[in-house]
Amino acid sequence: MIFSSRAGARSPVLLRRSLALASAGLLLAGAVVASGEADTAEAATPPTTHVPTQQRAAAACGTTNLAQGRPATASSTENAGLPASAAVDGNPGTRWGSAFSDPQWLQIDLGASTPICQLVLSWEAAYGRAFRVEVSDNASTWSQVYATTSGAGGTQTLDVTGTGRYVRITGTQRGTGYGYSLWEVTVRGSDGGTGPVVPPTDPRNPDFGPNVSVFSPSTPQAEMQNRLNQIAAEMHTNQFGTQRYAALWKPGTYTADVNLGFYTQVAGLGLSPDDVNLNGHVRVEADWLQQGDNPNNLGNATQNFWRSAENLAVTTPPGQIERWAVSQAAPYRRMHLKGAPEIQLWNGGDGWASGGLFADTKIDGRVVSGSQQQWLSRNSEFGNGWAGSVWNMVFVGTRGAPPHNFPNPSHTVIGQTPQMREKPFLYFDAAGNYNVFVPALRSNTVGTSWSNGPAAGSSISLSQFYVVKPGASVATINAALDQGKHLLFTPGVYHLNDTIRVTRADTVVLGLGLATLVPDTGKAAITVADVGGVKLAGVLVDAGAVNSPVLIQVGPRGSSANHAANPTSLHDVYARIGGAHVGRATVSVEVNSNNVIGDHLWLWRGDHGEGIGWDLNTAANGLVVNGNNVTMHGLFVEHYQEYEVLWNGNHGRTYFFQNEFPYDVPNQASWSSGPGTQGWAAYKVANHVTNHEAWGVGSYSFFNTNPSIVASRSFEVPDTPGVRFHSLVSVSLGGVGTIANVINNTGGTANAATQQRYVTNYP
Numbered sequence: 001m002i003f004s005s006r007a008g009a010r011s012p013v014l015l016r017r018s019l020a021l022a023s024a025g026l027l028l029a030g031a032v033v034a035s036g037e038a039d040t041a042e043a044a045t046p047p048t049t050h051v052p053t054q055q056r057a058a059a060a061c062g063t064t065n066l067a068q069g070r071p072a073t074a075s076s077t078e079n080a081g082l083p084a085s086a087a088v089d090g091n092p093g094t095r096w097g098s099a100f101s102d103p104q105w106l107q108i109d110l111g112a113s114t115p116i117c118q119l120v121l122s123w124e125a126a127y128g129r130a131f132r133v134e135v136s137d138n139a140s141t142w143s144q145v146y147a148t149t150s151g152a153g154g155t156q157t158l159d160v161t162g163t164g165r166y167v168r169i170t171g172t173q174r175g176t177g178y179g180y181s182l183w184e185v186t187v188r189g190s191d192g193g194t195g196p197v198v199p200p201t202d203p204r205n206p207d208f209g210p211n212v213s214v215f216s217p218s219t220p221q222a223e224m225q226n227r228l229n230q231i232a233a234e235m236h237t238n239q240f241g242t243q244r245y246a247a248l249w250k251p252g253t254y255t256a257d258v259n260l261g262f263y264t265q266v267a268g269l270g271l272s273p274d275d276v277n278l279n280g281h282v283r284v285e286a287d288w289l290q291q292g293d294n295p296n297n298l299g300n301a302t303q304n305f306w307r308s309a310e311n312l313a314v315t316t317p318p319g320q321i322e323r324w325a326v327s328q329a330a331p332y333r334r335m336h337l338k339g340a341p342e343i344q345l346w347n348g349g350d351g352w353a354s355g356g357l358f359a360d361t362k363i364d365g366r367v368v369s370g371s372q373q374q375w376l377s378r379n380s381e382f383g384n385g386w387a388g389s390v391w392n393m394v395f396v397g398t399r400g401a402p403p404h405n406f407p408n409p410s411h412t413v414i415g416q417t418p419q420m421r422e423k424p425f426l427y428f429d430a431a432g433n434y435n436v437f438v439p440a441l442r443s444n445t446v447g448t449s450w451s452n453g454p455a456a457g458s459s460i461s462l463s464q465f466y467v468v469k470p471g472a473s474v475a476t477i478n479a480a481l482d483q484g485k486h487l488l489f490t491p492g493v494y495h496l497n498d499t500i501r502v503t504r505a506d507t508v509v510l511g512l513g514l515a516t517l518v519p520d521t522g523k524a525a526i527t528v529a530d531v532g533g534v535k536l537a538g539v540l541v542d543a544g545a546v547n548s549p550v551l552i553q554v555g556p557r558g559s560s561a562n563h564a565a566n567p568t569s570l571h572d573v574y575a576r577i578g579g580a581h582v583g584r585a586t587v588s589v590e591v592n593s594n595n596v597i598g599d600h601l602w603l604w605r606g607d608h609g610e611g612i613g614w615d616l617n618t619a620a621n622g623l624v625v626n627g628n629n630v631t632m633h634g635l636f637v638e639h640y641q642e643y644e645v646l647w648n649g650n651h652g653r654t655y656f657f658q659n660e661f662p663y664d665v666p667n668q669a670s671w672s673s674g675p676g677t678q679g680w681a682a683y684k685v686a687n688h689v690t691n692h693e694a695w696g697v698g699s700y701s702f703f704n705t706n707p708s709i710v711a712s713r714s715f716e717v718p719d720t721p722g723v724r725f726h727s728l729v730s731v732s733l734g735g736v737g738t739i740a741n742v743i744n745n746t747g748g749t750a751n752a753a754t755q756q757r758y759v760t761n762y763p
Contacts, residue, residue: 578617
């Protein structure tokens with residue numbers, strides 16, 4: 001970045017901008033040198049922090065910043081406005097800056113000799129490419145605890161082992177033509193063994209636990225197929241079980257038939273989907289659930305939930321089609337389907353199916369949607385087009401989409417995706433290290449992020465992650481977050497006695513294999529501070545029996561910061577109230593921060609399974625949005641007891657919405673949002689909102705407990721020019737129950753006589 005001036009502290013906006021430009025610094029790009037080792041550079045190999053495991057396990061790293069407010073000195077300052085003390089004042093908007101020469105140092109007096117286990121260096125854009133960290137008890141004799149010759153700037157979290165009163169950071173090669181500049185230095189010490197131990201992660205040989213299968217080209221084909229068959233057989237009908245699995249493939253070519261069942265993720269470990277090619281199938285069949293009254297009549301895909309295929313190329317045998325017969329929470333993401341003349345999104349005959357997602361996906365052949373009721377295709381490419389339509393087919397930034405037409409056929413086409421960050425993913429590099437790739441924020445895009453060359457983004461070494469396995473305590477998870485770690489949840493069910501609190505910008509929380517969080521004590525499962533760039537992906541939050549006021553909260557109430565340059569994003573995030581057990585939560589997802597992107601959410605108050613009943617699995621709202629400039633892509637919200645979506649923020653956007661009203665309303669008196677209104681709208685834009693827009697939105701009724709129930713409307717919005725809806729549909733499923741209007745008092749009644757009602761634009 002070129003700056004017009006080097007004087008003084010940056011504004012918060014420039015701070016965010018400079019940190020965003022230096023985001024690659026989340027990954028230490030050079031070799032790490034422990035005390036007594038030779039200083040070497042490994043340009044092709046991501047770093048390994050050389051901290052002896054036994055030493056790190058003896059005591060946990062604390063969370064207090066021992067450097068904050070302590071005396072600091074420096075070899076030089078650029079000017080009086082950039083003193084050494086600014087790097088330890090706790091203010092991320094002030095900084096120390098040195099003279100424009102090498103070497104330079106910053107020294108901090110901790111006040112007493114202290115065991116030190118971690119440093120966090122928050123570099124300004126003028127960073128140190130080569131620097132070392134030393135400790136001393138007398139500020140005269142120094143012991144080196146860290147060194148690198150290829151630092152990348154940004155925010156660097158350094159795990160170290162050493163003891164001293166003084167900490168000195170010495171820069172020997174600048175990364176820019178300016179000096180060295182640090183917004184803040186955090187020093188953490190051992191807590192004496194009283195706190196939770198956060199184990200380090202070896203990026204070359206991480207422990208993913210027993211529920212992750214990693215295949216390489218050397219894996220015998222029979223062994224691999226047997227494992228896939230075992231998982232498929234166990235998960236075929238296991239809709240509410242506790243088993244969770246992920247099958248991962250290192251770059252290479254394989255032959256496999258993957259029949260994908262519940263709570264199973266299959267994914268490639270390449271930087272591009274084409275780095276892993278499976279000759280065979282990655283398929284979902286509708287061959288287990290009865291359809292209608294005949295027990296021999298299968299083909300019902302309306303409960304094929306909770307599974308995913310990601311980051312793979314699949315080449316089917318010549319002439320064979322692929323089948324992806326799914327409903328909610330079953331993304332086909334970052335995939336490349338080669339060879340197959342078509343992919344069928346239902347059982348290929350007379351079956352039912354109820355919704356899904358293509359994202360960042362390329363399909364060389366044709367897509368045939370068949371009986372699919374609704375579908376979102378975002379940033380995808382169809383080589384031979386799309387065939388089919390029922391109620392709500394939405395295409396955003398997709399090549400090969402059909403022409404825009406609504407309602408017959410019901411194809412809603414938006415030419416470009418205005419803003420999107422794709423989901424982070426795990427990958428394995430040529431040097432033998434695991435990393436997480438964080439795709440860049442992109443604007444006004446068409447097609448995939450990867451089919452025309454490497455995707456833009458940055459990598460984070462898995463050494464910077466706490467790999468969470470079932471049984472881990474919330475205290476340990478939060479300690480890892482406090483230490484600047486990211487989280488990788490391995491497949492399993494996690495019972496939480498406290499809230500997982502994400503407080504740092506740019507934190508990645510990534511789940512494998514439908515990792516499931518159960519808040520047992522009535523607290524939120526996850527909260528995110530009002531910070532930018534957090535990525536929450538691949539998790540299912542399953543409400544516990546004690547009511548939680550909220551399950552996932554993005555930003556505390558009253559959040560006001562502008563995160564336009566670095567929005568937080570939610571990818572494949574699901575919430576469930578009942579089904580596996582009694583669950584209760586007032587709100588499933590509450591978004592209070594501004595500039596948040598949703599990328600495929602299914603928020604479900606259960607209509608079948610265990611713990612189901614109007615007074616059992618209680619839940620008022622699926623999604624409440626209080627922040628401004630929040631955008632949702634692929635929003636599925638079903639069966640909540642009040643407004644299923646309540647949007648209070650301005651400048652909201654939704655691209656595809658699918659909803660079902662609660663099935664189990666006992667009587668009209670139990671279900672009303674106010675005088676003169678029957679029921680609650682599925683999607684409510686608050687009366688004070690002046691700007692909101694939505695495309696491709698559908699709401700359905702199936703009041704089977706009491707078919708006389710009436711919903712006054714599916715969508716309720718203020719009548720103001722800045723609030724606009726496009727391609728709306730209300731459906732009375734089988735004519736069971738009535739929706740009196742589509743939006744406000746417009747659109748006509750959906751009931752047994754006329755089961756579908758459409759509105760092209762409102763107003």
